[in-house]
Amino acid sequence: MFDTPHRRFNPLTGESVLVSPHRAKRPWLGQVEKTPPENLPSYDPTCYLCPRNERAGGLKNLDYKSTFVFDNDFSALLPDQTPEHASDHPLLASVSERGLCRVVCFSPRHDLTLPELDNAAIENVIATWTEQTVDLSSKDFIHYVQVFENKGAIMGCSNPHPHSQIWATEHIPVEPAKELERQKAYFNKNGRILLFDYLAEEHKRKERILFSNNHFTALVPYWAVWPFETIIIAHGSVTRLNELTSAEVSALADILKRVTTRYDNLFEVSFPYSMGFHQAPFDDQSHPEWTLHAHFYPPLLRSATVRKFMVGYEMLAMPQRDITPESAAERLRSLSDTHYKHESH
Ligand SMILES: [Zn+2]
Ligand SMILES: [Zn+2]
Numbered sequence: 001m002f003d004t005p006h007r008r009f010n011p012l013t014g015e016s017v018l019v020s021p022h023r024a025k026r027p028w029l030g031q032v033e034k035t036p037p038e039n040l041p042s043y044d045p046t047c048y049l050c051p052r053n054e055r056a057g058g059l060k061n062l063d064y065k066s067t068f069v070f071d072n073d074f075s076a077l078l079p080d081q082t083p084e085h086a087s088d089h090p091l092l093a094s095v096s097e098r099g100l101c102r103v104v105c106f107s108p109r110h111d112l113t114l115p116e117l118d119n120a121a122i123e124n125v126i127a128t129w130t131e132q133t134v135d136l137s138s139k140d141f142i143h144y145v146q147v148f149e150n151k152g153a154i155m156g157c158s159n160p161h162p163h164s165q166i167w168a169t170e171h172i173p174v175e176p177a178k179e180l181e182r183q184k185a186y187f188n189k190n191g192r193i194l195l196f197d198y199l200a201e202e203h204k205r206k207e208r209i210l211f212s213n214n215h216f217t218a219l220v221p222y223w224a225v226w227p228f229e230t231i232i233i234a235h236g237s238v239t240r241l242n243e244l245t246s247a248e249v250s251a252l253a254d255i256l257k258r259v260t261t262r263y264d265n266l267f268e269v270s271f272p273y274s275m276g277f278h279q280a281p282f283d284d285q286s287h288p289e290w291t292l293h294a295h296f297y298p299p300l301l302r303s304a305t306v307r308k309f310m311v312g313y314e315m316l317a318m319p320q321r322d323i324t325p326e327s328a329a330e331r332l333r334s335l336s337d338t339h340y341k342h343e344s345h
Contacts, residue, residue, distance in 0.1 A: 002324050010223035011186070011194060013178045017225050018313075018320040038270065040111035040160060049161035051108045064108055066121070067128040072101035077167060079141075098141050099169040104128055106162040113151070113162045113270055115260035115339055122253035129166070129277070130241045130249075136168035137282035144172045144281050147241070152272025154299060154307060172281050179278060180290070187289035195291035199233050208329040211258060215251035218259050220329040225319040227301045227308055228266065228328050230259055232294040239280035239290040256294075262335040263298060273298035 007016045048055045051063050056073050077099030087094045106125050107117060114122065133145045149164040150157045172180065186194040202209055202219055210218040210230065221231045232255055238244060244252065263271035275296040280287035299307040314320055336343070 002326065007318075008223045010221075011198070012182055012223075013175070014182055015178075016318060017223055018318055019324060020320060020322050021324045023322040038160070042109050042111050044110045044161070047110055047159065047161050049103070049105050049159055049163055050110050064105070066107060066124050068105040068108075069128060069132060070103055072103050072165070075101040077101055077169060079139075095171075097170055099167060100136060100139075100142070101168075102132060102136075102166045104132065104164045104166060106164070110161050113260070113264075114149075115257055115264055116341070117257075119250070119253045119257060122257055123249050125164075126241070126244070126249050126252055126256075129164070130244065132166050133241045133279070136166065139168075141170050142168045143283045144169050144176060145279065146173060146176070146276060147279075148274065148276030150274050152270065154272045155274055157272075172283070176278055176281065180281060180287075183289040183291075193237070193289060193291055195233050195293060196237075199235070207326045210262070210329060210332050211255070213251045213254055215248045216255045218255050220325040220332065222325060224325040224328065225321060226297045226299065227321065227323055228263070228296075228298050228332060229325075230296045230332070232256070232259065232296075234292040237288070238292045239287050240282075240292060241277060241279055243292075258337050259296065261337055261339050262332050263296070265335045265340045266332065267300060267304045268340045269300075269304035271298060271300065 002019070002021055004022060005018065005020045007018055009016050043050055045053065047053060049061070049068075051061055051068070054060050055070075059070075059073070061070070062068060077097065079098055079100050104125070106112070106114065107121055114125075117125070129147045133147065136142050136145050145166060145168045147164060147166050151162075153160075183194045186192070186197075190197075199217055202222075203212075203217070208220045208222060210220070212218070212235075215235050216232055217235065218230055218232045220229060224230075232252075234248070236248075238248065260271070263273065273296050275294060277292065277294045279292050280290035301308045308321075310319065
């Protein structure tokens with residue numbers, strides 16, 4: 001049934017993607033265009049994220065040994081804006097937005113990305129995301145905490161020192177707001193949790209699952225837009241990072257390491273992506289409809305240099321893909337859990 005053009009519906013956002021598998025039928029010969037590995041130093045004296053170095057504005061980084069958090073020096077949001085920007089014209093609608101932007105360095109090492117850290121270090125990164133989520137959401141004007149990583153120059157990330165960001169806002173941002181509405185509607189209609197039911201169906205079919213452990217599953221979603229897009233979904237009724245037990249944190253570290261390792265192994269390159277967690281809003285309500293999950297949106301299509309662009313029909317009409325999510329899942333499944341840099345040649 002997946003040989004001809006069709007639209008796939010994304011129940012989390014209510015949007016659709018056009019899939020054109022007949023265009024990708026020519027066999028893939030597996031020729032990977034290799035780029036020379038970037039050999040970054042473990043410490044770079046000119047990097048504003050390395051320990052002890054000076055940042056813009058003159059502040060000095062601590063001589064940190066594990067993760068390191070600071071307020072973004074060029075923050076897109078400000079905490080104490082006055083609400084004078086509100087407009088009441090229905091066609092010129094705006095409202096002020098307060099918030100905070102923080103940077104989380106994964107480790108003092110300039111050269112170690114997520115898949116190259118050991119599990120304990122990744123657990124430490126998750127613990128830092130969690131602490132920051134708790135701290136930011138405790139502020140009365142914060143109602144959403146977005147944890148994300150933008151990795152690679154191709155994604156516009158200006159500094160290779162592995163780091164993530166956390167933007168916390170007064171309003172629920174557009175993507176989580178869509179997901180909130182859709183998950184709520186499903187819950188109210190069926191009395192069941194959307195992602196819980198989706199995961200059960202995927203486990204039955206096994207076509208798009210990459211792997212699972214006791215608490216999380218990684219898969220290429222049925223409605224994936226990006227060629228090697230994945231989603232990591234929590235098994236239980238966890239809605240936010242701060243609800244994770246220590247066993248669940250270990251399981252999340254394990255699955256993050258395996259997903260990002262296979263990404264690097266796919267084209268034997270430090271794989272660029274934007275990833276982030278979608279947790280329930282912090283709006284003083286319980287969210288039984290919500291399931292904690294993470295999206296990975298990587299742009300690479302066929303090699304270290306051939307990427308997908310969202311242009312033309314996609315800007316004007318809807319997203320489109322050629323290789324099916326099933327074949328993307330098959331390729332990711334076939335890769336090793338050992339990072340290519342550590343494999344003996
Ligand atoms: Zn650095
Ligand atoms: Zn989501």
